[in-house]
Amino acid sequence: MGLMEDRWERRRRERARQEEQQAAQRERSAPEAELETVLLSTLCTAPKPFEQVGIVQSEPCHDAQSALLGLEQAARAAGCDAVLGVGFSSFGGPVQVLFAYGTGVRWLPSAPERNDG
DSSP states (O other), X not given: OHHHHHHHHHHHHHHHHHHHHHHHHHHHHHHHHHSOOOEEOSXXXXXXXXXXXXEEEOOOBSSHHHHHHHHHHHHHHTTOSEEEXXXXXXXXXXXXXXXXXXXXXXXXXXXXXOOOO
């Protein structure tokens, strides 16, 4: 009887793990449509005036896409409008882990246009 219970328990845990992964995937997809995006750029300049907020980085991830998504979320949480100078760093042994980082900035109000005519 113990062997059958072990098999059932393993199947239950596997189903629960799959459901958690599917829920996490849905969660990653849905909020992005609702939230304002943060500009991510490898350039160190921006098309409009800005103030530096500070260095922002993602949590360690296993792929670049997740690292960039994590960077965008970290920047949004810090009140940033953009991240400039985006780069990646990796570490680890047999399993490489990487994170994305950059300088978080906030847009400054534009100066009013002058009409000298």
